[in-house]
Structures are given as structure tokens and as C-alpha cells.
Amino acid sequence: MPDWLHLVARSLGAIIMLFALTRILGKKQISQLTFFEYVTGITLGELAGFMSTDMEGVYWHGIVSLLVWFSVPFVLELLTLKSKKLREWFEGKGTVLIKEGKVLEDNLKKERFTGDELLESLRTKNVFRVADVEFAVLEASGDLSVLLKKEHQPLTPAHLGITVAPEQEPQTVILDGNILDEPLSTIGLSRGWLQTELDKIGIPANNVFLAQVDSYQQLYVDLYDDVLQVPVPQTRALLLATMKKCAADVELFALATNRPDAKLMYEACAAKLNDSVAALTPVLKR
Secondary structure, eight states: OOHHHHHHHHHHHHHHHHHHHHHHHOGGGGSSOOHHHHHHHHHHHHHHHHHHHOTTSOHHHHHHHHHHHHHHHHHHHHHHTTOHHHHHHHHOOOEEEEETTEEOHHHHHHTTOOHHHHHHHHHHTTOOOGGGEEEEEEOTTSOEEEEEOGGGSOOOTTTTTOOOOOOOOOEEEEETTEEOHHHHHHTTOOHHHHHHHHHHHTOOGGGEEEEEEOTTOOEEEEESOTTSOOOOOOHHHHHHHHHHHHHHHHHHHHHHOOOHHHHHHHHHHHHHHHHHHHHHHHHHTO
8 A cells, every 4th residue: 555545544544533532522622621631632632643644653552542541531531420529639620719809819829820810811701890709710621700799790680570581592594595494394484484574674585694583583684795784673663562552542442432331341451451561561672
């Protein structure tokens, strides 16, 4: 076999093995790495490189080395699932760097973390004042987890005592100009509905790069032609306006009638409609 063909075969074998072993080790190998995972990842890559290019080496020796470096972290991962002490030993544990708005300098020195690095990590979390931080932990992966003080946390509907409807995952119904039937059927829609919605905004399907449908069946589109302006979906706004109009009409009926029983009925219906409008306004205005 020619050397170049031999090299191609060795490289393909190394790629297949490295990919298979990495898939078995899991997603942690490509996420924020711990110390041991960092060392393992580098070594597996180096061994695969040597297997591919070292023509004088025995190929099976490289395979054995790869299997050893795969087996050790794989077994340790199974063991660390059952032992907290082993997890702390091999993966490390978080270190508190800020507590109640005060920087813990001793812990900074312990992690060899400078003040500049701490401020930089805070800025990546959109935090620019140390005094705003209630708690900050340097995780074993090297990422900084930050908890803001109550008064500096973003306001949510829960803080206001508002219950909001659950959001479903938006479905991509057009991608690269192609209509996707499976997402449409997932949300109980058809190509006919999609075409009708596109006709409403005067956009041909072949000019749509990306289109998504949210849980309220509103269609959002991104066009190949970026100069064209796409109308903002108005489904929820129209529904809210229609409900308000219905409530106003019923109130007018109550004022126009001379029958006491009809007046009471219209007033009760108007009150129910207004209650529904008040309850749905936070959802329909989002």
C-alpha cells in the first residue's frame, strides 16, 4: 500500500475512534471542562494525531492508548456519580468570591484570581457594581455564578402577583425558503394556513428565509430581501381590541334598553367581558 494511502487509512481510523469515544464520554467533553476533563481531552487529541502521522509506530499500540485514556475518565465518571468526595477531588468545587456585597480577598488569593479578573467576569454577567451582588461563586468549570441583591434583580410577573400563560416552543415552519410540514402539523396547522398568513402581509413564500409560529399562532418572518419591511404581527392586539369593543357594545346595549331584566343581563355580561379583558391584557400585550 502506498504511504499516502496508508496515512489516509490511519487518519480515518483515528478520526472515527476519537469521535466515537468522545460521543460516549458525553457532552461534558465539549462544554466547560474541569481539570481532569481538560487533560483527558488534550491527551486523546494528541494520541489521535500520533496515530495518524507516526508511520513507524504500531497502529494497535495507539488504539490501546486511546482505549486506556477513554476507560479511565469513563470509569471515574461513573464513580463520581455516586461519591461527592470523589467529585470534589477530581472536578473541584465552587469558591465563594463575593458574599453580601463584600469581596472575600482570601478566597481570591486561594483561586489565584485577581481583582481585574473578578470585575471582568462580573461585567460579562452585566454587573458593573460589586455592591449590587449578594453572592458570587467561582464554579469548578471556571465560570462565575452571580446572584444580585433583591432590589437589583429584574422585575418579573411573579413579583407583581401576575399569573401568565405558559409559553410553548416556537415552531420553525420555513427554513432556507423551504416549507417544513412536520412543525406545521405539530401545532395543528397546514400549508393552506401558512399561505393565507403570507398572503395577508403580501410576501411570497420563495422570498422567506426563515418563518416561525409562536404559541399564539402569530407568524414571524425573515426575508431574503432585507430592504423590505415586514409588518409586525397584530393577532394578539386585534384580539384585545375586539374584546374591548364587544364589552363597550354590550354596555351600550344596557344603556339603550328599557327593559330592566335585559339591562341587568347586559350589565352582567359587560362586567364579565371587562374582567376577561383585565385578566388577558398582560398576556395579549406581551
